[in-house]
Amino acid sequence: MPHIGIRDERDSEQSEPAAERLVGPRGSFDDARGDLPRADGDSQHRQPCPQPGEIGAFVCEPCSPRRVAGLVELFHASIVAASADVRAICNAPAAVPRLRLLPQNTEFFDLFSRASSNTVEISRALVAFLDGFPEEDEARMRTIRELEHEGDRVTHEVIDLLNRTFVTPFDREDIFRLATALDDVCDFVDEVAGNVVGYGVGRVRPPAKAQADVIVRSAEKLDEVVGKLNGFKDSRRQLTELRELEDEGDRLVRDAVAELFSSESDPIAVIRWKDLYEGLEEAVDACENAADVLEGIFVKNR
Known part of the structure; x- marks a missing residue:
C-alpha cells in the first residue's frame, strides 16, 4: 500500500516566520524568500525534504501554500503600486503642445465658401431678372452668365486642388460631389434665364417669381450650411x-401647372410655361441635392 503524506505540525511552525517576514508593496523579493534555498549552497537556510515514505513527504516547506500565498500577495501589491505610478505619469500636465497628424488645409473650405456665395448671387440675379423682365433683360442676363462662369471656375479650382492634394479634409469623392452639386445650381439658374429669353416670353407669370424666391432662400440656407463645414459644426436646423x-417648391410647381392647364388656352403658351416651371423646379432640386451631399459629409465626420 502506498504511503500517504501527512503534514507535520512542525512544518506549519517552520513556515510561519517566512510569511511574517513579508514586507509591504515597496519591499523586495529577497526579504520574502529569506529562508528559501540559496544558490551558494548555504545549508543553514535549507530545510531538508522528507524522503518517500516519511511523514510529510508530500509537503516541502519551501513550497508550502502559505509561502506561495505570501509571494503572490507581494507580487500583486507591486503591480498595484506600479500601476499607480503609471497613472500619475499619464495624468501629469503635458510639457509640450499636442501635435496634429493631419495638416490644416483650409483651401477647400475657402473654395466651397466662394461656390456657395456664388449660388446666392446668381439666385438673386435671377429674381431681379424676372422682376424686371423684359426691361434690361440683356444686362441682367449677362450678369447671370458671368456668375455661371464664376461657378465653373470655382469648380475647376476645386478639382485641380483635389488632384494636387494628398491629404484632404474629408473624402475625395465627397469633395468632388459637393463641387459639382453647387455648380449644378448655377447651371440650372442660367438655363432657365436663357429659356425665358429664348422662348419669347412677353411677361413673367407670378408662380415663376414665387419659385425664384424659393431658389434664393434655398441658396441662402445652402450657404449657411457650407459655412459650418469647416469644423463640421451642427447644421441640422x-x-x-x-x-x-x-x-x-414641389407644391408651387404642381399648383402652377394646374393653373396653367385650367386658365391658358394657347397650347404653345402651355408648353412654354410648363417647361419654364419645371426648369425652375430643377434649380430647387439642385439645392436639395447639394444639401444631401453636405448631410453625408457631416454624418461621416462628426
Missing part, C-alpha cells in the same frame, strides 16, 4: 429648412 423649402 439649416438642413431641415432646406428640405421644407424643397417641399414648398
Whole structure:
C-alpha cells in the first residue's frame, strides 16, 4: 500500500516566520524568500525534504501554500503600486503642445465658401431678372452668365486642388460631389434665364417669381450650411429648412401647372410655361441635392 503524506505540525511552525517576514508593496523579493534555498549552497537556510515514505513527504516547506500565498500577495501589491505610478505619469500636465497628424488645409473650405456665395448671387440675379423682365433683360442676363462662369471656375479650382492634394479634409469623392452639386445650381439658374429669353416670353407669370424666391432662400440656407463645414459644426436646423423649402417648391410647381392647364388656352403658351416651371423646379432640386451631399459629409465626420 502506498504511503500517504501527512503534514507535520512542525512544518506549519517552520513556515510561519517566512510569511511574517513579508514586507509591504515597496519591499523586495529577497526579504520574502529569506529562508528559501540559496544558490551558494548555504545549508543553514535549507530545510531538508522528507524522503518517500516519511511523514510529510508530500509537503516541502519551501513550497508550502502559505509561502506561495505570501509571494503572490507581494507580487500583486507591486503591480498595484506600479500601476499607480503609471497613472500619475499619464495624468501629469503635458510639457509640450499636442501635435496634429493631419495638416490644416483650409483651401477647400475657402473654395466651397466662394461656390456657395456664388449660388446666392446668381439666385438673386435671377429674381431681379424676372422682376424686371423684359426691361434690361440683356444686362441682367449677362450678369447671370458671368456668375455661371464664376461657378465653373470655382469648380475647376476645386478639382485641380483635389488632384494636387494628398491629404484632404474629408473624402475625395465627397469633395468632388459637393463641387459639382453647387455648380449644378448655377447651371440650372442660367438655363432657365436663357429659356425665358429664348422662348419669347412677353411677361413673367407670378408662380415663376414665387419659385425664384424659393431658389434664393434655398441658396441662402445652402450657404449657411457650407459655412459650418469647416469644423463640421451642427447644421441640422439649416438642413431641415432646406428640405421644407424643397417641399414648398414641389407644391408651387404642381399648383402652377394646374393653373396653367385650367386658365391658358394657347397650347404653345402651355408648353412654354410648363417647361419654364419645371426648369425652375430643377434649380430647387439642385439645392436639395447639394444639401444631401453636405448631410453625408457631416454624418461621416462628426
